[in-house]
Amino acid sequence: MGNDSGELDLHDYLDSVEEFCTAIESRTVSVDDSSTSTQIGTYFETELRDWFEEKHGLVSEGSVAEDIDLPAFNLDVKTTSNRQPQSSDTFEDPGERITGVDYNIPLFVYDKESVGGGNRFDIETCAYVPKERASDYRKSEDAVKLVADYREGGLSESELREQLEDLTGVGAVSDEKFEEIKQDPPAKGAIIVTPCSGGPTTTRWSRKRSPRGPNASTAQ
Structure with a gap:
């Protein structure tokens, strides 16, 4: 079953994803394809695309250029070591730390x-992690409180914007994202976001959570 955006719902394929995980665990992957975190991420992305093409006829042609690994599901695959969690550049706009991103994430x-x-x-x-929850759980929760304060007259619009930008910790929120947050406060996020000093915003992937849906779990 899809949704209004035309995306297929990964929940309808959870059994297949479980089979994919079992298949991956049964393999020995060459060192050339599995030595670094980047190689491992690429391996999982490629194998998952091939899996859905072979098992379900879902061809992901052109996905690499769009930075979306499985366009049918609007998925961007992320991988992380249980022993040494990885980070990755995820957010194009600082406001996405609060609202989430435009794609769903299988981690x-x-x-x-x-x-x-x-x-x-x-x-x-x-x-x-559905896209609406692919945001920092603390920042998204704090943003909801700020918007509520603004609506009750406790903050002016300029004060709301200033505090939201302080909340991101990395820079100015676009006009579009500011209006989005002001009009429709976000759902509580399910990931942890860490800004790099002098660099881009990154996501430090939580390793203890297994959200299977929009309301299934929250980060700690």
Whole structure:
């Protein structure tokens, strides 16, 4: 079943995703494809695209250019080690730390073991983070309180904007995002976001959560 945007719902394919995880765990992956976090991320992205094409006929042609790994689901695959969580550039607008991003995120949390000739993966968690919850859980919660204060007359519009921008910790929120937050306060996020000093906003992926839907779990 899809939604109003035409995206397929990954919830309708959870059994297939579970089978994919089992298949990945059964393989020995060459060192050339699984030594660095970037290589591992690329491996999972490629294998998941191939899996959905083979099992369900969902071709993801042109997805790499769009930075979306499975366009049919509007998914951008993320991977992280259970022992050493990775970070990645995720947000184009600082306001997305509060509102979430424009794509859904399947997050594979793995342990890697070196074996003869390559590496094997034990997938600890496959978490699904819907786009409306792909935001910082503390920042999104604080933003809701600020908007409520603004609506009750406790903050002017300029004060609201200033405090929302302080909340992101990384810079000015676009006019579009500001209006979005003001008119429609976000759902509570399910990830942890850490700004790099002097660099882009990054996401530090939480490794203890396994959200399977918009209301299934929250980050700690």
